[in-house]
Amino acid sequence: MRILHFSDVHLPFPEGALRDPAVLHPKRLLALVNFRLRRSDKYAEARQKLDGLCDFLRQEPVDWILYTGDTMNLGLEKEYMEDAEPIARVLEMARKGALAVPGNHDLYAGASLRHYRRRFAKRFPKSDVPEAAVGAKGSPGGFPSVRYMGQEAVAIGINSAVPRFPFWDSSGRLDAAELGALERLLDSPAVARRKWVFVMTHYPFLDTDCLHGLRNTEPFWRLVEGRKNVVLLHGHNHRIYLKQGPGGIPVFCAGSLSKRGAESFWLFEPFAGSLNARRGVWRNARFSLDPVGE
Numbered sequence: 356m357r358i359l360h361f362s363d364v365h366l367p368f369p370e371g372a373l374r375d376p377a378v379l380h381p382k383r384l385l386a387l388v389n390f391r392l393r394r395s396d397k398y399a400e401a402r403q404k405l406d407g408l409c410d411f412l413r414q415e416p417v418d419w420i421l422y423t424g425d426t427m428n429l430g431l432e433k434e435y436m437e438d439a440e441p442i443a444r445v446l447e448m449a450r451k452g453a454l455a456v457p458g459n460h461d462l463y464a465g466a467s468l469r470h471y472r473r474r475f476a477k478r479f480p481k482s483d484v485p486e487a488a489v490g491a492k493g494s495p496g497g498f499p500s501v502r503y504m505g506q507e508a509v510a511i512g513i514n515s516a517v518p519r520f521p522f523w524d525s526s527g528r529l530d531a532a533e534l535g536a537l538e539r540l541l542d543s544p545a546v547a548r549r550k551w552v553f554v555m556t557h558y559p560f561l562d563t564d565c566l567h568g569l570r571n572t573e574p575f576w577r578l579v580e581g582r583k584n585v586v587l588l589h590g591h592n593h594r595i596y597l598k599q600g601p602g603g604i605p606v607f608c609a610g611s612l613s614k615r616g617a618e619s620f621w622l623f624e625p626f627a628g629s630l631n632a633r634r635g636v637w638r639n640a641r642f643s644l645d646p647v648g649e
């Protein structure tokens with residue numbers, strides 16, 4: 356079984372996206388200045404990297420694809436209109452199925468929830484257990500979402516992205532109702548008996564920074580404590596890494612698929628009781644896998 360996890364594509368603005376009056380929202384204006392000064396050139400080839408991922412998947416097919424969000428930049432309507440399709444096409448390249456959660460740049464300001472529901476949620480894969488989802492306040496709905504991956508593994512997506520007004524605040528939050536639903540799922544026999552339970556969200560489970568990290572990690576860690584089958588996946592930090600959480604729970608950040616010089620994804624192959632994890636790297640204008648242990 357092969358599972359690919361990628362994140363943080365940050366596709367360039369579609370033609371005409373910045374003519375939207377919504378760009379005058381103070382948070383967007385400031386973010387746009389910041390983007391022009393510091394970021395945009397690093398992600399200018401994001402489309403090419405996404406095409407590169409498709410080429411990789413044609414040569415090295417995977418069974419499941421997990422995506423942890425940040426498809427766009429400012430949550431403008433044109434971005435919602437144009438950007439869901441290329442991501443959905445990548446997710447459809449999985450031989451058996453996929454699961455996606457939104458990032459903070461996909462739920463950017465107030466109207467984002469509506470746009471996300473209309474343009475993205477409808478286009479992305481549906482949960483295997485729709486009745487487990489709770490209608491959390493400020494959430495696009497539909498979470499937790501579940502993808503059973505054969506008899507041995509399952510992926511559970513929870514939302515941690517919340518539209519925030521102040522431009523300096525890009526922190527995330529886990530909703531209490533969603534955490535309750537996650538706990539019920541983890542305790543359910545169909546999940547508990549599986550050897551690998553991938554819990555995925557956009558924000559880093561270990562970063563508690565109140566302006567850029569996940570604000571309420573404590574109830575989450577209490578909930579997963581002692582569960583030996585849990586593996587955590589996230590994005591948001593644009594560098595790939597593996598860390599150990601409390602109790603030795605592995606925490607994988609996929610980094611950014613498209614950040615120039617740091618393009619990355621993870622490829623997991625559970626085998627004989629261990630999880631073989633390899634990094635995808637961009638070399639010579641194509642993605643390939645780092646040799647194991649490099």
Ligand SMILES: [Fe+2]
Pocket residue numbers: 363365425458460591592593
């Ligand atoms: Fe990001």
Ligand SMILES: [Fe+2]
Pocket residue numbers: 425458459460557590591592
């Ligand atoms: Fe992010």
